[in-house]
Amino acid sequence: xxxxxxxxxxxxxxxxxxxxxxxxxxxxxxxxxxxxxxxxxxxxxxxxxxxxxxxxxxxxxxxxxxxxxxxxxxxxxxxxxxxxxxxxxxxxxxxxxxxxxxxxxxxxxxxxxxxxxxxxxxxxxxxxxxxxxxxxxxxxxxxxxxxxxxxxxxxxxxxxxxxxxxxxxxxxxxxxxxxxxxxxxxxxxxxxxxxxxxxxxxxxxxxxxxxxxxxxxxxxxxxxxxxxxxxxxxxxxxxxxxxxxxxxxxxxxxxxxxxxxxxxxxxxxxxxxxxxxxxxxxxxxxxxxxxxxxxxxxxxxxxxxxxxxxxxxxxxxxxxxxxxxxxxxxxxxxxxxxxxxxxxxxxxxxxxxxxxxxxxxxxxxxxxxxxxxxxxxxxxxxxxxxxxxxxxxxxxxxxxxxxxxxxxxxxxxxxxxxxxxxxxxxxxxxxxxxxxxxxxxxxxxxxxxxxxxxxxxxxxxxxxxxxxxxxxxxxxxxxxxxxxxxxxxxxxxxxxxxxxxxxxxxxxx
Amino acid sequence: xxxxxxxxxxxxxxxxxxxxxxxxxxxxxxxxxxxxxxxxxxxxxxxxxxxxxxxxxxxxxxxxxxxxxxxxxxxxxxxxxxxxxxxxxxxxxxxxxxxxxxxxxxxxxxxxxxxxxxxxxxxxxxxxxxxxxxxxxxxxxxxxxxxxxxxxxxxxxxxxxxxxxxxxxxxxxxxxxxxxxxxxxxxxxxxxxxxxxxxxxxxxxxxxxxxxxxxxxxxxxxxxxxxxxxxxxxxxxxxxxxxxxxxxxxxxxxxxxxxxxxxxxxxxxxxxxxxxxxxxxxxxxxxxxxxxxxxxxxxxxxxxxxxxxxxxxxxxxxxxxxxxxxxxxxxxxxxxxxxxxxxxxxxxxxxxxxxxxxxxxxxxxxxxxxxxxxxxxxxxxxxxxxxxxxxxxxxxxxxxxxxxxxxxxxxxxxxxxxxxxxxxxxxxxxxxxxxxxxxxxxxxxxxxxxxxxxxxxxxxxxxxxxxxxxxxxxxxxxxxxxxx
Numbered sequence: 007x008x009x010x011x012x013x014x015x016x017x018x019x020x021x022x023x024x025x026x027x028x029x030x031x032x033x034x035x036x037x038x039x040x041x042x043x044x045x046x047x048x049x050x051x052x053x054x055x056x057x058x059x060x061x062x063x064x065x066x067x068x069x070x071x072x073x074x075x076x077x078x079x080x081x082x083x084x085x086x087x088x089x090x091x092x093x094x095x096x097x098x099x100x101x102x103x104x105x106x107x108x109x110x111x112x113x114x115x116x117x118x119x120x121x122x123x124x125x126x127x128x129x130x131x132x133x134x135x136x137x138x139x140x141x142x143x144x145x146x147x148x149x150x151x152x153x154x155x156x157x158x159x160x161x162x163x164x165x166x167x168x169x170x171x172x173x174x175x176x177x178x179x180x181x182x183x184x185x186x187x188x189x190x191x192x193x194x195x196x197x198x199x200x201x202x203x204x205x206x207x208x209x210x211x212x213x214x215x216x217x218x219x220x221x222x223x224x225x226x227x228x229x230x231x232x233x234x235x236x237x238x239x240x241x242x243x244x245x246x247x248x249x250x251x252x253x254x255x256x257x258x259x260x261x262x263x264x265x266x267x268x269x270x271x272x273x274x275x276x277x278x279x280x281x282x283x284x285x286x287x288x289x290x291x292x293x294x295x296x297x298x299x300x301x302x303x304x305x306x307x308x309x310x311x312x313x314x315x316x317x318x319x320x321x322x323x324x325x326x327x328x329x330x331x332x333x334x335x336x337x338x339x340x341x342x343x344x345x346x347x348x349x350x351x352x353x354x355x356x357x358x359x360x361x362x363x364x365x366x367x368x369x370x371x372x373x374x375x376x377x378x379x380x381x382x383x384x385x386x387x388x389x390x391x392x393x394x395x396x397x398x399x400x401x402x403x404x405x406x407x408x409x410x411x412x413x414x415x416x417x418x419x420x421x422x423x424x425x426x427x428x429x430x431x432x433x434x435x436x437x438x439x440x441x442x443x444x445x446x447x448x449x450x451x452x453x454x455x456x457x458x459x460x461x462x463x464x465x466x467x468x469x470x471x472x473x474x475x476x477x478x479x480x481x482x483x484x485x486x487x488x489x490x491x492x493x494x495x496x497x498x499x500x501x502x503x504x505x506x507x508x509x510x511x512x513x514x515x
Numbered sequence: 516x517x518x519x520x521x522x523x524x525x526x527x528x529x530x531x532x533x534x535x536x537x538x539x540x541x542x543x544x545x546x547x548x549x550x551x552x553x554x555x556x557x558x559x560x561x562x563x564x565x566x567x568x569x570x571x572x573x574x575x576x577x578x579x580x581x582x583x584x585x586x587x588x589x590x591x592x593x594x595x596x597x598x599x600x601x602x603x604x605x606x607x608x609x610x611x612x613x614x615x616x617x618x619x620x621x622x623x624x625x626x627x628x629x630x631x632x633x634x635x636x637x638x639x640x641x642x643x644x645x646x647x648x649x650x651x652x653x654x655x656x657x658x659x660x661x662x663x664x665x666x667x668x669x670x671x672x673x674x675x676x677x678x679x680x681x682x683x684x685x686x687x688x689x690x691x692x693x694x695x696x697x698x699x700x701x702x703x704x705x706x707x708x709x710x711x712x713x714x715x716x717x718x719x720x721x722x723x724x725x726x727x728x729x730x731x732x733x734x735x736x737x738x739x740x741x742x743x744x745x746x747x748x749x750x751x752x753x754x755x756x757x758x759x760x761x762x763x764x765x766x767x768x769x770x771x772x773x774x775x776x777x778x779x780x781x782x783x784x785x786x787x788x789x790x791x792x793x794x795x796x797x798x799x800x801x802x803x804x805x806x807x808x809x810x811x812x813x814x815x816x817x818x819x820x821x822x823x824x825x826x827x828x829x830x831x832x833x834x835x836x837x838x839x840x841x842x843x844x845x846x847x848x849x850x851x852x853x854x855x856x857x858x859x860x861x862x863x864x865x866x867x868x869x870x871x872x873x874x875x876x877x878x879x880x881x882x883x884x885x886x887x888x889x890x891x892x893x894x895x896x897x898x899x900x901x902x903x904x905x906x907x908x909x910x911x912x913x914x915x916x917x918x919x920x921x922x923x924x925x926x927x928x929x930x931x932x933x934x935x936x937x938x939x940x941x942x943x944x945x946x947x948x949x950x951x952x953x954x955x956x957x958x959x960x961x962x963x964x965x966x967x968x969x970x971x972x973x974x975x976x977x978x979x980x981x982x983x984x985x986x987x988x989x990x991x992x993x994x995x996x997x998x999x
Contacts, residue, residue: 081988082913144909148900155899162943179939186897187932193909196923197916 008048009074009088012098013136015045016105020128024196027121038109038124042131046102047375053099053492058092061283061495064503065152068490071095079144082200083211087142092492096349097138097269097276100356103478104268108261110471111364115260115371118165123164126156130265137273143196144212146281150237150273152191156269157262158182165257166370177250177257184250188240195233199285218284231286231293238282241274242330244297245304255323256376260367263319267326267359272352275333279348279496284503285335291507294338298421299426302435303340304331311436313445317376318369321446322362325402327438329410332417335432339421339502345497346490347416353489354482355416356408358401361475365395368468369450371463378446383455389463392451394472399443401479404436409482424508518578525576525584528592529567530606535559537771538626543618552618553607556625560603564596580700581642582633590840590994591635593705594847598760599628599852601969605858608753608966612863613661620660624756625655631764638775640689640699643768647685647732650761651678657756658749664867670748677731685728705776722784732765735825736794739818742881743806744813751861751868754810756852758817759847766824770839773828788829792923795822796930803937810870812937813853816896819930820846823911826927829917838910840991845907845980846894852892852973856885859957859966872944879946880957885957886945888974895977896932897938903980906987 019041023034035305052072062068078086090098099372108127116123133153140146157179161239165174196212203220204210211217240247255263283290290297308328315321329351336348368391369384370376385392400407404415422429464472482489523530539555567589575585603624610617630649637643655678659671691746693699695717696707708714727738746754799818806812820830824846860875861868879886895904910933915924961967980987 078983079985079988081992083984085825148905151905152900155894158939159943162939163946178943179936182939183932183935186899186935187928190912190931193912194916201913277691377706427821512631512858 007074008052009072009090009139010086012045012048013088013139014380015041015048016128016132016135019166020125020132023128024121027119031117031120034121034124035109035113038128038195040107041128042102042105042109045131045135046099046106046441049095049099049102052090053095056090056095058095058492061091061093061493061499062215062218063499064284064287064506068218075178078142082144083209083213084144085142085213088139088145088211088267089141090139092494093276093496094138094281096353096489096493097272098135099268100272100353101131101134102137104264104360107364107471107475108264110168110467111264111367112259112261113467114489115367119163123160126159127261127265129153129156130160131269134265134269134273138276141214142212143200143214143217143281146277147189147193147196150192150277151186153270153273154182154185154189157266160262160265161254161258165258166259166376167257174257177253181250181254184240184247188237188247191233194239195230195237198226198230198233202230216280222286226290227286228289228292230284231289234277234282234286235293235297238274238277239300241277242271242334243274243301243327244330244334245307245327246300248304248308248327251327252315252320252323255326255363256317256319260363260370262475263323263363264366266361267323267363268356271326274284275330275337275348275352275406278337279345279500283500287503287507288345291340291504291511294340294504294508295425296337298335298425301331301334302428302431304328304455305432305435306331306336306438307322307344309435309442312442313438316378318378318381318389318446318450319363319366319376321378321442322359322366325439325442326355326359328435329359329402331435332414332432334423335428336417338504339417339424340501340508341420341424342497342501344420345501346422346493347418349413349493349497350409350482350489351413351417351487352499354401354413354479357475357482358398358408358410361398361472362395362402363477364471364475365398367393368464378449380456381450382453383451384461385451387455387457387459390469391464392447393449394464394476396447397476398472398479399447403440403443407480407483409479409486412483412486419513521573521576522578525570525573525578527570528563528589528596529629529636531559531563531566532596532632533627534628536622536629536865539618539622539625543622546682547618549607549610549617552621553603555601555954556621557600559625560596560600564593564600567593567596572938573610573976577638578636580603581639581645582636583638584636586658586994587767587771588636590991591763591843592632594632594763594844595628595635595760598763598847598851599624599631599756600758601855601973602752602756604969605755605855605966606750608862608964609750609752609858609864612865615661615663620657620753623660624658627653627657627756627968628760631760634764635767635771637768638701638771640692640701640704642994643772644682644686644689646768647765648682651682651731651732654753654757654761654821656724657683657753658745660753661864664748666748666867667750668748672743672749674745681738682727683728684724684731688726688728690723691717691724695721701772701775704867719783723787723867726784726787729765729769730791733762733821734814734818735791735821736798736818739799742809742818743802743814746817747808747810747870750864751854751858751870754813755851755858758813758854762817762821763843763847765871766821766839766843770828770836773831774836785829788825789920789923792822792825793926794924795819795825797933800930800933800937804933806937807872808870809872809941810854810855810868813850813873816934816937817850819934820896821947822930823908823927826911826920826923827914829923830914830920833917834910834914835918836995837988837991838914840994841910841984841987842907844861844991845903845977848977848980849895849902849904851999852888852970852977853896855966855970855973856889856892859885859961860969861956862961862966872941875941875944876947877945882957882961884971885961888970889945890942891974891977893938893942895981897935901978901981902908903977903984904982949955
């Protein structure tokens with residue numbers, strides 16, 4: 007019964023926040039804070055008590071750490087089916103943690119309509135947790151689309167208009183249309199899968215465990231896989247579909263950026279790992295070279311564009327595109343090591359990107375601009391903030407000792423045996439990573455100061471947030487074993503699906 | 516044909532509705548009183564709605580050559596009566612401020628509803644025509660009801676002229692079909708035409724002309740030109756009726772015709788319908804993009820929505836009939852909700868409706884609950900989960916996938932992506948900072964009035980069906996068409 011509560015808690019908390027606004031603006035914040043802390047606590051409790059050896063594997067009925075099933079729409083054989091394994095749990099922990107942080111980082115930034123803001127924030131998180139738990143494809147799609155609406159409001163109502171005059175509504179609408187249209191393509195693919203299965207077996211079902219057994223003709227499998235891949239590729243984002251991301255990030259309020267980079271992008275990687283690969287292993291194996299090349303393009307394209315930005319938030323946004331390229335390569339490599347690296351990289355990127363966006367937000371609160379041309383020489387003007395930024399920039403470029411290093415290293419190491427050339431090229435992308443990270447630090451914090459006037463230093467809330475993130479990243483960097491243990495079984499399942507398909511593909515050639 | 520009690524019971528919803536119209540007319544002649552007329556109308560409509568229950572006991576039953584009362588008909592009768600009831604309730608508050616005679620509007624609405632009931636039970640082209648005219652003619656009057664408003668009058672005349680032209684096409688088409696087949700009943704036509712093997716030139720022409728007539732009533736591209744103007748000009752509750760009850764009835768009869776005369780389906784007609792569907796989806800959505808008038812925007816969006824519905828009509832097998840039922844139900848709910856908000860905003864009548872988008876700027880900060888309703892309706896029109904519209908769209912996509920209509924699905928995806936843009940535009944307008952201009956708002960206590968309660972019920976139902984559609988789906992599984 008705890009699984010539906012994990013989803014319900016944010017939704018109920020959001021409604022409470024909304025109604026609590028009439029009693030003052032700090033009550034919604036407190037309620038939102040408590041909601042997310044409760045969510046995080048539940049996640050941690052599950053982590054300590056759960057058995058994460060249980061995860062779906064090919065060839066057998068999927069087993070889960072926790073499962074919840076309730077008939078929902080009988081007509082189509084749709085169940086309210088939730089289940090959790092190691093991967094979902096880690097994602098939920100990340101969601102809870104970043105939820106707490108996004109409440110904290112909007113504490114002073116958001117001053118208008120506090121209640122409604124937190125309603126939207128909580129509902130995004132609730133929707134995301136739904137995505138991480140849903141095992142019925144209809145339910146998955148339901149949550150996948152549902153989280154768009156509050157995100158849209160978050161960007162459209164509390165965002166900042168950009169320097170070049172692109173409005174926040176433009177960015178929010180672009181975000182919505184990209185994800186909505188690609189989502190519909192996924193819906194068509196889901197229904198295609200369901201009807202193929204229906205024609206074969208006579209059972210109309212949207213259930214994951216039953217659809218895993220669906221026998222698909224190769225051409226159909228490939229097309230359906232593409233339908234899923236496009237939806238995930240837009241959200242990840244993979245390069246030709248990425249153009250909503252910088253706009254949405256730049257215009258979103260800090261909490262919106264944190265959630266977007268930290269969690270929403272991860273739903274796409276999660277979707278690939280949970281649905282696209284196990285449901286269509288053969289087509290995925292066939293598609294892997296293309297996906298990995300797209301990942302490569304993403305790494306370099308993201309890095310180059312990040313380097314060229316003057317808006318600091320857009321820079322971080324493009325760096326996400328670059329990092330997601332590594333994740334895409336890792337996912338399609340079909341090696342256990344690389345897949346484990348993907349998990350670490352997802353968590354580490356979630357933490358470091360969130361931290362960078364929080365820092366950008368704090369910078370914006372002081373400077374009222376995100377334009378790096380207006381900055382420069384800030385090292386001497388703000389206490390602590392530049393140094394902490396430097397740390398996270400280093401984390402983002404994958405310095406050993408941070409979680410990002412572990413993630414990228416595992417991905418590259420794991421993929422090397424199968425696809426050495428792609429890995430060799432991808433590795434040189436790390437150099438670009440250091441270029442844009444350091445350029446960001448250089449442009450914003452070093453060089454001649456524009457004014458001598460000192461800016462407000464970081465208060466304890468701001469310091470607490472960033473330092474705790476820093477500690478977590480270092481922990482992830484020096485002792486990632488607990489995380490790897492938690493996700494091992496799930497990743498082993500994904501890996502066996504894919505490697506079987508790879509062997510078959512190799513044999514067929 | 517011998518009429519027995521059973522036949523009268525089957526016809527009870529129609530009979531009650533007609534009796535109500537007579538009663539209302541007499542009551543108006545006796546004493547002009549707004550509240551009394553309204554109460555009479557509502558009572559009559561509720562009784563007609565209740566009369567469906569005994570009628571269901573005797574279905575399916577053919578009543579004369581013209582009508583057939585089956586579960587399919589009963590479902591759509593119910594839908595039409597509910598939509599009419601909501602429109603009447605909305606009209607009540609709206610008409611409070613109307614300076615002219617207020618009572619006749621109710622009379623016209625009941626008559627039109629009776630037309631709708633005849634239409635959805637028609638199994639004969641004559642029944643179809645009678646129903647269609649009984650539905651359309653009162654609507655001319657309703658659209659032009661606020662006749663001292665130039666736009667309303669213009670809309671009324673426009674609708675009348677074009678609608679009459681549409682009817683003429685329809686009638687000519689029927690005549691041509693009759694010339695070839697020698698019968699006017701749907702099933703008879705189907706049997707005769709399929710027996711003939713290849714269709715004659717005359718039949719092709721006849722089908723084409725009938726299609727023009729019906730496409731006009733459904734405002735499908737390229738016969739859509741009247742829609743935005745009429746929607747804009749008509750008083751808001753009338754526009755709600757036009758968008759819901761009237762279109763539902765026409766679509767239901769089209770579905771029955773298409774299903775019972777399978778010879779008409781297939782071949783070039785399917786290709787033509789596909790073209791019309793794609794054009795309606797794309798053009799409807801594209802033209803809605805830049806509208807700054809909410810009623811016009813809803814008009815264009817309804818063109819697109821009927822394009823989506825055509826996808827299911829073209830598939831015409833498997834889930835299609837059920838999907839159309841689901842989609843029409845969700846569409847009716849949502850449109851009533853959206854027009855309901857416009858009506859309440861324009862209540863009481865004050866010369867022109869409050870339909871410019873800028874008048875809705877920042878509504879959230881003044882009327883949060885009303886805004887929540889409109890937001891929900893916009894999301895439902897866009898087909899976002901948690902709302903009924905999503906279930907409808909899900910069904911249409913399911914039907915498309917089931918029947919491998921990839922081109923139509925492609926345009927549906929593109930169309931919804933475009934559609935999202937303007938629905939979001941309306942939505943976000945509601946939440947922006949309000950300008951300091953003079954504005955007209957819904958009365959402070961709108962939520963306590965009948966119209967407001969009705970609107971809240973619509974919103975509640977939209978949400979409920981979005982989360983738990985099973986009851987509706989179960990109901991619809993029993994509403995298949997039965998051929999007699």
